[in-house]
Amino acid sequence: MMAHEVEGTAPVHGAHEVDYLRAGAGVRSWLLTTDHKRIGLMFYVLVVLMLLLGGAFALVLRTELLTPGPTVISAAIYNRMFTLHGVVMVWLFMIPSIPNIFGNFVLPIMIGAKDLAFPRLNLASLYVYAIGAVVTLAATIAGGADTGWTFYPPYSTTTPAGVLPVVIGIFILGVSSIMTAVNFIATTHTMRARGISWGRVPLFVWAIYSTSIIMLLATPVLGLTILLVGLDHVYHFGVFDPTLGGDPVLFQHLFWFYSHPAVYIMVLPALGVISEVVCTFAQRQPASYWAIALSSFGIALIGFAGWGHHMFVAGMSELDAGIFGAFSMFIAIFSAIKVFTWVATLHRGAIQFNTPMLYFFWFLFLFVFGGMTGVAVATQSLDVHWHDTYFVVAHFHFIMVGGTLTAFLAAAHYWFPKMFGRAYSEPMGLLTSFGVFLGFILTFLPQFLAGNAGMPRRYYSYPAQYQWLNVLSTGGAYLLAGALVLALLNLLIALRWGPRASANPWRSRSYEWMTPPIPPEHNFPVTPVIDRGPYDYHLTEEEAHARVSTAR
Amino acid sequence: MTVKHLSSRTYVIVWLLLMGLTLASYLLSLAHLGEADVVAALLIATVKTLLVLLFFMHLIEQRFTNALPMIVAALLVGLMLTMMLSDVTSRQAILQRPIPLPRPPAATPR
Numbered sequence: 001m002m003a004h005e006v007e008g009t010a011p012v013h014g015a016h017e018v019d020y021l022r023a024g025a026g027v028r029s030w031l032l033t034t035d036h037k038r039i040g041l042m043f044y045v046l047v048v049l050m051l052l053l054g055g056a057f058a059l060v061l062r063t064e065l066l067t068p069g070p071t072v073i074s075a076a077i078y079n080r081m082f083t084l085h086g087v088v089m090v091w092l093f094m095i096p097s098i099p100n101i102f103g104n105f106v107l108p109i110m111i112g113a114k115d116l117a118f119p120r121l122n123l124a125s126l127y128v129y130a131i132g133a134v135v136t137l138a139a140t141i142a143g144g145a146d147t148g149w150t151f152y153p154p155y156s157t158t159t160p161a162g163v164l165p166v167v168i169g170i171f172i173l174g175v176s177s178i179m180t181a182v183n184f185i186a187t188t189h190t191m192r193a194r195g196i197s198w199g200r201v202p203l204f205v206w207a208i209y210s211t212s213i214i215m216l217l218a219t220p221v222l223g224l225t226i227l228l229v230g231l232d233h234v235y236h237f238g239v240f241d242p243t244l245g246g247d248p249v250l251f252q253h254l255f256w257f258y259s260h261p262a263v264y265i266m267v268l269p270a271l272g273v274i275s276e277v278v279c280t281f282a283q284r285q286p287a288s289y290w291a292i293a294l295s296s297f298g299i300a301l302i303g304f305a306g307w308g309h310h311m312f313v314a315g316m317s318e319l320d321a322g323i324f325g326a327f328s329m330f331i332a333i334f335s336a337i338k339v340f341t342w343v344a345t346l347h348r349g350a351i352q353f354n355t356p357m358l359y360f361f362w363f364l365f366l367f368v369f370g371g372m373t374g375v376a377v378a379t380q381s382l383d384v385h386w387h388d389t390y391f392v393v394a395h396f397h398f399i400m401v402g403g404t405l406t407a408f409l410a411a412a413h414y415w416f417p418k419m420f421g422r423a424y425s426e427p428m429g430l431l432t433s434f435g436v437f438l439g440f441i442l443t444f445l446p447q448f449l450a451g452n453a454g455m456p457r458r459y460y461s462y463p464a465q466y467q468w469l470n471v472l473s474t475g476g477a478y479l480l481a482g483a484l485v486l487a488l489l490n491l492l493i494a495l496r497w498g499p500r501a502s503a504n505p506w507r508s509r510s511y512e513w514m515t516p517p518i519p520p521e522h523n524f525p526v527t528p529v530i531d532r533g534p535y536d537y538h539l540t541e542e543e544a545h546a547r548v549s550t551a552r
Numbered sequence: 553m554t555v556k557h558l559s560s561r562t563y564v565i566v567w568l569l570l571m572g573l574t575l576a577s578y579l580l581s582l583a584h585l586g587e588a589d590v591v592a593a594l595l596i597a598t599v600k601t602l603l604v605l606l607f608f609m610h611l612i613e614q615r616f617t618n619a620l621p622m623i624v625a626a627l628l629v630g631l632m633l634t635m636m637l638s639d640v641t642s643r644q645a646i647l648q649r650p651i652p653l654p655r656p657p658a659a660t661p662r
Contacts (some may be wrong), residue, residue, distance in 0.1 A: 185621060213621055217624070217625050217627075217629075221632070249639075249642065249643070253632075253635075253639065254636075257636075301628075302630050305635075306630060308635065308639070316639055317642035317643050320638055320639040320642065323635070513596070
């Protein structure tokens with residue numbers, strides 16, 4: 001049996017080993033590392049930089065929309081900037097954020113593995129991501145696309161703006177996504193410690209696994225599609241250009257075959273984080289483990305069948321529109337299964353209102369509200385009214401940004417003690433959490449109203465009747481940005497001055513908390529054998545520890 | 553997570569089968585079956601894909617859970633092609649449908 005610490009902490013696997021942060025010194029040891037935890041941290045730095053950059057673009061856009069007509073930038077710069085905002089936020093922040101940072105860091109530990117299945121491929125995915133980011137941003141600085149992040153032809157194939165370099169940047173980012181997905185799938189299949197059957201895999205791992213399947217299957221389609229747009233733009237191939245005999249709606253089919261499931265690439269990992277947080281802070285096992293695990297899988301699969309609802313007004317056949325509408329609504333069933341299971345998990349739980357748990361409640365509100373508007377938008381007749389208005393902007397920001405951002409922040413606070421061995425300021429965490437939620441609501445709720453009243457999206461100027469809603473929205477954006485910066489500062493200050501955290505400050509039963517406060521380089525000196533589930537809160541901590549042994 | 557290994561002989565047989573199917577595709581292209589051309593070519597390509605996946609990508613040697621992502625991938629590609637083609641073909645039908653001329657306004661009594 002493993003030795004373990006006093007009650008309230010976790011058994012220490014590999015306590016004699018140096019922690020991963022001090023395992024090697026110097027820049028070289030970081031740049032050439034194959035340790036999944038260090039790679040996760042490097043992703044952390046890059047992705048947060050991208051969040052700040054994308055957020056800065058959003059603030060400029062909102063400032064421009066403070067008044068009708070020109071405010072701070074020209075119409076041409078506005079077009080390039082909202083394209084850049086979309087590209088950066090979708091491909092450089094939301095898609096890689098939770099899988100590449102927290103998936104990288106905790107997934108192997110959660111299944112009792114020493115590392116990912118292909119550690120060098122993992123490092124390569126980091127560099128490919130960095131190259132993709134540099135190419136995308138450099139291309140945009142050099143002129144930039146003005147097509148929006150969707151690159152719809154025929155505009156994208158005829159605009160004089162520099163579409164090709166941005167498209168190449170996104171193509172490179174797609175390669176990084178595929179590498180990461182292959183690694184997570186192979187790791188989950190082959191590197192689980194003895195005792196961790198499929199029924200004992202933590203729910204976060206189920207979520208990352210489902211996400212990886214989507215990434216692996218859909219990303220190649222996007223890569224080839226946008227490459228065709230680039231070739232159309234430069235060499236006039238005519239695949240999507242109707243004047244050359246191409247079919248622009250075919251582009252939409254191919255583009256949304258990736259980009260609709262991409263919503264779930266962003267949201268599913270967030271759902272995984274939320275499942276972990278709710279179980280830990282309610283000190284309860286999930287009301288139904290299999291309901292949460294399999295609904296992740298269900299969302300991943302059915303998520304592939306709803307792409308056509310983006311094309312209801314594009315000239316799609318009525319039959320297909322009906323099928324796509326029904327499939328889109330079907331996804332709400334799986335999402336509702338999750339929501340009801342989380343709420344049922346809270347029932348009679350010993351709920352602790354810590355910062356991650358507060359983010360859980362914000363997530364729940366945004367996910368349910370955004371999801372309900374999603375069902376409404378999947379209804380063809382309503383979609384015709386709301387299509388390309390701010391209603392849709394508000395809807396997808398609620399689901400994608402609200403869902404991803406609140407879960408990202410929940411994860412950042414929840415796993416902070418495990419990643420860095422220190423505790424952050426809880427009062428500051430709670431305060432910034434309220435700021436994030438209020439800022440978010442104030443930013444996007446007025447956009448539902450503006451959209452319903454007919455304000456189109458992506459427009460540089462608007463009639464004066466919409467101004468008060470835009471002023472509210474811009475005020476909210478600044479509040480949100482301020483709260484995010486404070487949250488970041490809180491964590492940065494804790495990195496240096498935060499008090500030392502114990503190995504398991506939240507008294508979780510999940511496997512990653514069995515390691516020391518900062519895990520050693522190889523997580524476990526000997527692969528553990530685990531004879532209990534990750535949410536066995538019916539066991540005392542002593543009993544839970546006693547059910548972990550070393551491999552014979 | 554391998555459950556069984558195959559002999560080299562099996563791989564040779566599968567390779568010969570693939571060659572045979574390639575030849576069949578070529579002969580088919582000479583036969584000009586009309587609209588059945590595409591269907592037959594796709595069927596042969598599907599069988600070849602399955603053989604490559606099962607034997608040369610070793611899926612047949614894996615446990616079912618390890619082969620699952622491949623099966624899911626095949627199903628989703630099928631879904632994408634079906635939905636996309638059904639939309640494209642029905643859109644063509646819509647375009648070819650004659651547009652009804654507006655009815656002349658009824659004569660109003662002066």
